[in-house]
Amino acid sequence: MRLITYRTSGVAGEGYTDGTGVGVMVDDKQFIDLAKHAPNLPKTLRGILESGTDWQSRVEKAVKGKSADNSIDNVALDPVIPNPQATWCLALNFQLHKDETGLERSQYPELFQRMPSTIVGHNQPLVRPRAELCKRYDFEGELAFIVGKRGRYVSEKDAFAHIAGYAPYNEGSVREFQLHNRQFGLGKNFEKSGSFGPWMMTADEFGDPYKQYIKTRVNGALKQDTQLSEMLNSLENIVSYLSTGYEIRPGDVCAIGTPGSIPGTTKLMNVGDVCEVEITGLGTLSNKVIAAD
Amino acid sequence: MRLITYRTSGVAGEGYTDGTGVGVMVDDKQFIDLAKHAPNLPKTLRGILESGTDWQSRVEKAVKGKSADNSIDNVALDPVIPNPQATWCLALNFQLHKDETGLERSQYPELFQRMPSTIVGHNQPLVRPRAELCKRYDFEGELAFIVGKRGRYVSEKDAFAHIAGYAPYNEGSVREFQLHNRQFGLGKNFEKSGSFGPWMMTADEFGDPYKQYIKTRVNGALKQDTQLSEMLNSLENIVSYLSTGYEIRPGDVCAIGTPGSIPGTTKLMNVGDVCEVEITGLGTLSNKVIAAD
Numbered sequence: 001m002r003l004i005t006y007r008t009s010g011v012a013g014e015g016y017t018d019g020t021g022v023g024v025m026v027d028d029k030q031f032i033d034l035a036k037h038a039p040n041l042p043k044t045l046r047g048i049l050e051s052g053t054d055w056q057s058r059v060e061k062a063v064k065g066k067s068a069d070n071s072i073d074n075v076a077l078d079p080v081i082p083n084p085q086a087t088w089c090l091a092l093n094f095q096l097h098k099d100e101t102g103l104e105r106s107q108y109p110e111l112f113q114r115m116p117s118t119i120v121g122h123n124q125p126l127v128r129p130r131a132e133l134c135k136r137y138d139f140e141g142e143l144a145f146i147v148g149k150r151g152r153y154v155s156e157k158d159a160f161a162h163i164a165g166y167a168p169y170n171e172g173s174v175r176e177f178q179l180h181n182r183q184f185g186l187g188k189n190f191e192k193s194g195s196f197g198p199w200m201m202t203a204d205e206f207g208d209p210y211k212q213y214i215k216t217r218v219n220g221a222l223k224q225d226t227q228l229s230e231m232l233n234s235l236e237n238i239v240s241y242l243s244t245g246y247e248i249r250p251g252d253v254c255a256i257g258t259p260g261s262i263p264g265t266t267k268l269m270n271v272g273d274v275c276e277v278e279i280t281g282l283g284t285l286s287n288k289v290i291a292a293d
Numbered sequence: 294m295r296l297i298t299y300r301t302s303g304v305a306g307e308g309y310t311d312g313t314g315v316g317v318m319v320d321d322k323q324f325i326d327l328a329k330h331a332p333n334l335p336k337t338l339r340g341i342l343e344s345g346t347d348w349q350s351r352v353e354k355a356v357k358g359k360s361a362d363n364s365i366d367n368v369a370l371d372p373v374i375p376n377p378q379a380t381w382c383l384a385l386n387f388q389l390h391k392d393e394t395g396l397e398r399s400q401y402p403e404l405f406q407r408m409p410s411t412i413v414g415h416n417q418p419l420v421r422p423r424a425e426l427c428k429r430y431d432f433e434g435e436l437a438f439i440v441g442k443r444g445r446y447v448s449e450k451d452a453f454a455h456i457a458g459y460a461p462y463n464e465g466s467v468r469e470f471q472l473h474n475r476q477f478g479l480g481k482n483f484e485k486s487g488s489f490g491p492w493m494m495t496a497d498e499f500g501d502p503y504k505q506y507i508k509t510r511v512n513g514a515l516k517q518d519t520q521l522s523e524m525l526n527s528l529e530n531i532v533s534y535l536s537t538g539y540e541i542r543p544g545d546v547c548a549i550g551t552p553g554s555i556p557g558t559t560k561l562m563n564v565g566d567v568c569e570v571e572i573t574g575l576g577t578l579s580n581k582v583i584a585a586d
Binding site for chain 2: 085086088091103104105106108109110111112113115116117118129133152174177180181182183184185186187189190191193241242244245246247249
């Protein structure tokens with residue numbers, strides 16, 4: 001099952017309004033409007049995930065036998081989870097990307113955070129910072145997982161039971177600001193500098209993540225092409241480590257780090273470029289880059 | 294004016310319920326219940342700040358001539374803003390603390406983030422991580438400011454107009470995890486490892502922050518005693534830098550970094566300790582340390 005967060009009115013990032021809803025895809029375009037067929041379910045995907053670990057069977061029951069109500073071409077897509085309590089991101093989780101940066105890493109997941117307002121949905125514009133602020137605005141094609149079940153001190157063995165689903169993620173980065181200090185801070189948190197979508201695919205439908213590939217393209221040219229099995233810290237290890245200190249919660253998002261670029265290419269995004277992050281077997285997140293006002 | 298976020302039922306950090314409210318202090322204990330006297334105002338302090346830049350005059354009008362309704366001894370205090378879109382924290386913003394850590398800094402504010410669930414209110418217990426996870430659980434006494442007015446590309450000259458008020462902040466840190474990698478990540482985000490309160494004092498009442506001192510005590514013994522004028526990046530510089538990339542929003546929180554410790558003392562907090570962060574002219578945040586379950 002693939003779920004979207006969509007908007008027919010209001011401004012993304014400004015909180016929920018009557019114009020916001022959750023849809024269940026029936027193909028790559030058409031979706032069933034959950035609010036219409038299951039008015040008793042919470043109105044947000046985070047709310048649905050928080051409503052109990054049987055959320056998936058309740059949603060499946062609500063949409064069973066229903067026909068599509070609308071197309072994603074008629075609505076704006078928001079980030080899959082527009083308002084997580086936490087978005088955790090990993091640095092340096094693929095060897096080639098680590099080598100590109102020249103930075104050191106330890107055996108532990110290297111974690112930082114992004115704020116909700118820095119992320120847009122599928123087909124929404126990414127905003128390149130003003131030219132005088134930054135020469136190096138880069139894509140980072142990534143897989144994100146979405147937490148479906150609360151947990152603390154989760155073992156690696158139990159980790160997958162806490163993952164509700166997956167989505168492509170573009171962890172767009174403003175390199176000059178990222179490198180102002182040891183902490184990446186602001187360089188990872190420019191307004192509308194990253195994206196998350198188009199949908200969350202449930203874990204059962206996605207299957208084994210390690211069989212799949214991250215493929216990132218700019219204007220159709222392939223820039224990243226790496227199998228997820230090359231992750232240095234595994235999904236199981238990330239969930240377990242994170243939950244040592246932090247209680248993972250339904251709707252929390254974790255972007256697992258970007259692979260290296262294909263040799264001879266860069267990660268740069270310029271105004272007018274279209275950047276696509278494909279996770280094979282899952283979907284493709286596409287965004288055009290516009291200039292900051 | 295001093296404003297609190299309090300709770301008479303429900304669980305802190307689990308979102309708002311009917312048991313949560315905003316109070317205006319009449320002395321160090323007694324408060325006026327805003328929901329009673331101004332039912333048309335939003336029910337949260339973040340909501341009030343978001344309701345317009347004239348929020349302060351509306352609140353002052355609502356409580357004018359009213360008597361106290363309750364005492365903070367009869368309620369639980371939540372973090373001043375329990376659910377900010379962002380909590381930004383500064384590393385290494387006082388010379389002596391920088392020297393203690395042996396880390397390098399640049400001329401830019403060094404920023405990282407904390408998630409809401411890692412922070413408790415005044416008089417609520419701080420949770421020391423399990424002994425097998427951590428030997429070094431440290432206080433960091435800090436001043437926090439709360440954003441009252443949205444802004445992007447704010448000049449240093451205009452910065453103070455964006456600050457609604459101030460509160461003491463204990464940016465409790467789990468050192469082993471903080472030092473696992475370059476990014477502080479999880480070491481700054483253990484559940485209930487920091488605190489924020491007791492109240493927000495409005496900027497007009499606090500006056501010149503640089504005249505005041507951060508004084509941190511553990512079981513009454515003075516551990517930090519530094520004037521805020523010793524900040525390396527000023528409040529004006531922090532607001533201006535942050536808003537270069539990020540649109541600061543009403544209710545956003547920024548903890549401006551901790552000073553060094555008094556020579557010969559440490560920042561350690563152990564189970565049973567009471568840690569107090571006083572900002573002179575503003576108030577004292579007090580928390581007892583309990584063991585993780």
